[in-house]
Amino acid sequence: MPDNENLLRRHRAVMPDWLALNYERPIEIVSGKGNRVTDADGNSYLDFFSGILTNMLGYDVPEVREAVERQLATGIVHTSTAYLLRGQVELAEKIARLSGIPDAKVFFTNSGTEANETALLLAAYSRRSDQILAMRQAYHGRSFGAIGVTGHRGWKNTSFSPVNAHFLHGTDRHLPQFAGLSDEDYTKVCVEDLRHVLATATAGDVAALIAEPIQGVGGFTMPPDGLFAAYKEVLDEHGILLISDEVQTGWGRTGSSFFGIGNHGVTPDMLTFAKGLGNGFAVGGVVARGELMDALPAVGLSTFGGNPISMAAANATLDYVLEHDLQANAARQGAVIIGGLREAAARLPVIKDVRGKGLMFAIELADAATAAALMEETRKRGLLGGKGGLYGNVVRMAPALTLTDAEAAEGLGILIDSLEALNGS
Ligand code: PLP
Numbered sequence: 298m299p300d301n302e303n304l305l306r307r308h309r310a311v312m313p314d315w316l317a318l319n320y321e322r323p324i325e326i327v328s329g330k331g332n333r334v335t336d337a338d339g340n341s342y343l344d345f346f347s348g349i350l351t352n353m354l355g356y357d358v359p360e361v362r363e364a365v366e367r368q369l370a371t372g373i374v375h376t377s378t379a380y381l382l383r384g385q386v387e388l389a390e391k392i393a394r395l396s397g398i399p400d401a402k403v404f405f406t407n408s409g410t411e412a413n414e415t416a417l418l419l420a421a422y423s424r425r426s427d428q429i430l431a432m433r434q435a436y437h438g439r440s441f442g443a444i445g446v447t448g449h450r451g452w453k454n455t456s457f458s459p460v461n462a463h464f465l466h467g468t469d470r471h472l473p474q475f476a477g478l479s480d481e482d483y484t485k486v487c488v489e490d491l492r493h494v495l496a497t498a499t500a501g502d503v504a505a506l507i508a509e510p511i512q513g514v515g516g517f518t519m520p521p522d523g524l525f526a527a528y529k530e531v532l533d534e535h536g537i538l539l540i541s542d543e544v545q546t547g548w549g550r551t552g553s554s555f556f557g558i559g560n561h562g563v564t565p566d567m568l569t570f571a572k573g574l575g576n577g578f579a580v581g582g583v584v585a586r587g588e589l590m591d592a593l594p595a596v597g598l599s600t601f602g603g604n605p606i607s608m609a610a611a612n613a614t615l616d617y618v619l620e621h622d623l624q625a626n627a628a629r630q631g632a633v634i635i636g637g638l639r640e641a642a643a644r645l646p647v648i649k650d651v652r653g654k655g656l657m658f659a660i661e662l663a664d665a666a667t668a669a670a671l672m673e674e675t676r677k678r679g680l681l682g683g684k685g686g687l688y689g690n691v692v693r694m695a696p697a698l699t700l701t702d703a704e705a706a707e708g709l710g711i712l713i714d715s716l717e718a719l720n721g722s
Contacts, residue, residue, distance in 0.1 A: 300337065301322070301323075301324075301325050301336075301337050301338070304325060305318075305323055308323075315454070319672065319681075319683070319684065320672060320673065320676055321669075321673060324336045324337075324340075324342075324676075324681075325337040328356075329344070329352070329355075329356025329357060330355075330356055330357050331355050331356060331357075331699075332344055332347075332355045332356070332696060332697050332699065332700060332701075332704055333356070334356060334681070340679070341679060342676070342679050342680060342681045343679060343680050343681070343696075343704060343707060343708055343711070344356075344681045344696070344697070345675075345680050345681055345682050345694040345695075345696045345708050346681055346682050346683040346693070346694060346695055346696070347573070347695055347696055347697040348577060349572070349683065350513075350545050350550075350572045350573055350695045351572050351573060351575075351576070351577050352573070352576055352577050352697055353548060353550070353572075353573030353574075353576055353614065353618070353623075353697055353698050354576050354614055354617055354618070354623075354697055354698065354699050355697040355699050356577075358576060358613075358614075358617070358699075360613050360616075360617050361576045361610050361613045361614055361617070363613075364609040364610060364612065364613035365578070365606055365609050365610050365613075367609065368384075368605050368606055368608075368609035369606070371605075373605050374604070374605065374606055375601070375604050375605065375606075376605075378598045378599070378600060378603075382603065382605060382608065384605055384608030384609055384612055385405065385603045385605075385608050387608075387612055388403075388405075388603075388608055388611050388612050388615070389402075389403035389405075391612075391615055392570075392582070392584055392615075393584060395555060395556075396556065396568050396584040397556075397559075397564050398564060398565065398566070398567070398568065398584055398585070398586055399564075399586060400586055400587040400588070401584050401585065401586065401587065402584070402585060402586075402587045402590040402591065403582055403583070403584050404582055404583050404585075404590065404599075404602070405580065405581070405582040405599065405602040405603030405607075405608075406571070406581040406582055406583070406599055406602040407579045407580070407581055407599065407601050407602050407607075408438070408571055408579065408581045409437075409438055409542075409544035409569065409570075409571030409572060409581050410437075410438030410439055410440045410443050410581075411438075411440070411581055411599070411602070412544070412569035412570060412571055412581040412582055412583050413437045413438050413440075413442075413443045413446075413507065413540075413542060413544075413569050414438065414440050414442045414443055415569075415583045416505075416507065416540045416567045416569050416583045416585070417429060417442045417443070417446070417460060417505070417507065417540075418442070418593070419567065419583070419585055419589050419590065419592070419593065420504040420505035420507075420538050420540065420567070420589075421460075421504050421505075422592060422593055422594075423504070423538075423589050423592045424502070424503075424504035424505070424536070424537075424538065425502070425504075426502040426503060426504040427459060427460055427461045427504070428461045428462075428463070428499050428500065428502060428503045428504055429445070429446050429460050429461065429462050429463075429503070429504055429505055429506070429507060430462070430463050430464075430465055430491070430494070430503055430505070430506040430507070430537070431446035431447075431448055431462050431463070431464055431465070431506070431507050431508065432448055432464065432465055432467050432468050432508045432509070432512070432520075433448045433464045433465065433466065433467075433468060433469050434448050434449045434468055434469065434512060434515040434516075434518060434687050435447060435448045435449060435464075435468075435507075435508065435509055435512060435515060435542075436449050436452045436509075436512070436513060436514040436515060437507060437509075437542055439452075439454070441457075441458055441459060442458060442459055442460050444458055445458025445459065445460030445461075445462050446458075446460055446462050446507050448462075448464045449514060449515055449687065450687075451514075451687070451689065452514055463494050463498050463499055463503075465487065465490060465491055465494060465506075465528075466486065466487045466490045467487045467508070467520045467524055467528075468512055468515065468518040468519070468520050469518075470483060480521035480522070480523075481521075483521055484521050484523060484524050484527050487520075487524060487527070487528070488527050488528065488531060491528055491531050492531060495531070495535060503535065503537050504537065504538065505537060505538040505539070505540050505566075505567075506528060506532055506537060506538070506539050506540065507540040507542060508520075508525065508539075508540070508541065508542065509541075509542045509543075509544075509545065509546065509557070510525070510541060510543070510546045510551075510556075510557030510558045510560060510561065511545070511546050511551065511557055511654060511657060513544065513545035513546075513685070513693075514685045515685065515686070515687060516659055516661065516685045516686030516687060516690075516691035516693065517652060517653055517657055517658065517659035517685070517691065517693050518652075518687075519652055519653075519654070520561075522560050522561060522562075523561055523562060524561060525539065525541075525558060525561040525563050525565075526561050526562045526563040529563050538566040538567065538589070539563070539565040539566050539567075540565060540566065540567045540568070540569065541556065541557065541558040541565040541567070541568045541569070542569050543556050543557055543558070543568050543569060543570045544569060544570060544571045544572050544581075545557075545572060545657070545695070546558075546657065547568075547570045547572075547573070547574070548570075548573055548574065548615070548618055548623075548624075548698070549618060549623055549624025549627055549655070549698060550573070550627055550655055550656055550657050550695065550698060551627070551654040551655040551657055552624060552625075552627040552628030552629075552631050552632075552654055552655025552656065553628060553654060553655065554624075555624060556568060560654065566585065566586055566589065567583060567584065567585040567586070567589065568583070568584045568585075569581070569582070569583050569584075570582055570583075570584075573614070573698075574611045574614060574615065575607050575610040575611045575614060576610055576611075576613075576614040577610070578606060578607045578610035578611070579601075579607055580603075580607040580608075580610070580611045581602070582602070582603075618698065621699075623698035623699065624655075624698075626698060626699070626700065627655035627656040627698050627700075628655050630655075630656060630696075630700045630702070630705040631653065631654065631655035631656045631657070631658060633702075633705050633706075633709070634658060634694075634705055634708065634709050634712075635651060635652075635653050635658050637709045637713065638651040638658070638660060638709070638712065638713075639651050641712075641713050641716055641717075645716050645717065645720045646720065647662065647663075647667065647716060647719050647720040648660055648661075648662070648716060649661045649662055649663060649690075653694075656694075656695060656696050656697075656698060656700060657693075657694075657695050658693075658694055658695075659685070659686075659691050659692065659693045659694065660691065660692045660712070660716070661686065661690060661691050662690050662691070662692070663690065664688065664689075664690050665688060665689035665690050667690065667719065668684055668686070668689060668690050668691060668692050669684070669689075670719055671692050671715055671716065671719055672684060672692060674714075674715035674716075674718050674719060675692075675711055675712065675715045677715075678711045678714060678715060679711065680708055680711040680712070680715075682694045683695070694708075694712075696708065
């Protein structure tokens, strides 16, 4: 039995069935450099999903590696959360400033799930309510609270949750009742729906709305720009907090704004982050107005959240993003790729929709089988992507923000060749 089949058999024996692996023959990635990875069989791939939006600068980035090595050389991988940590304070200062949230404070976690769980806790405590608004087809994590605000059947393992959630329209324009509506009219319908939900379905004491500015596993589904600003006017009337889940959309990825919520022209009360900030090292966190963050009545900590190694990686990654203005690169490369895919969509009926912002773009196909086939076609040609969408019918791409002109052209070429093969042309 070839070695990676053996590994797959061992994986299936000891790991959960719901831990989905990509590709008919799952890949074991053994090394990476720049925006390319190599598998155990020696195949090289252009990674158009940057791990899982984790390697936002690519692989083996000297600035990040050297920062981590410098920290390792001190002998301090972890001490105690009872001591001051310089890297943690420095990173919190940068993120607080970048968030635009007034009087912001930052709490570090190890994952996006924990970050959202913390934000929900802060909201529930400060508003003394377990009622949360969330978006249909959203995904916010796999913990008991986060699953409660997840509105995507494919990722929702239980409806038992400490959170009492109400799900809003805003990312479901594919439904027939919204066909043909302009952005403006759809936004009006959504705002009316929000008012109706508040008046008729809740007990009137809702704590927060949590939302992804562009839905990740939901298939890079995009609410119309400005929707969250329109929602916020209503939320403010009721003292309801806005939590922006930036786990996928943060750090300039959308090209047009440093955090995804900026595309809506609104500042949230809290913002959560994870994935790309550590360029592969585990870092997540919450930024909240100080008054919300400080309100919790008991002592709290995260033993590994904000640890020295993650902080070294995250400071180096964030500095790199800012010094090289990778937001501008995301805007430029994204425009080329999305433009190229739209042109292809005009002549290839296999493409049902192309959408995205910056280096976060997706191709919608008729069904999950066609999406799986596109994944296989791109893999054959040396490009990795990610599957998603409400019906598993979307192929998502989120390359590293360091993507070069040549890599963008190469990736676009592979995508078009693969779509042409599927289209039978
Ligand atoms: N929020 C969003 C928008 C995500 O996409 C994810 C993960 O994919 C999470 C939260 C959960 O993050 P993690 O897997 O780090 O717990």
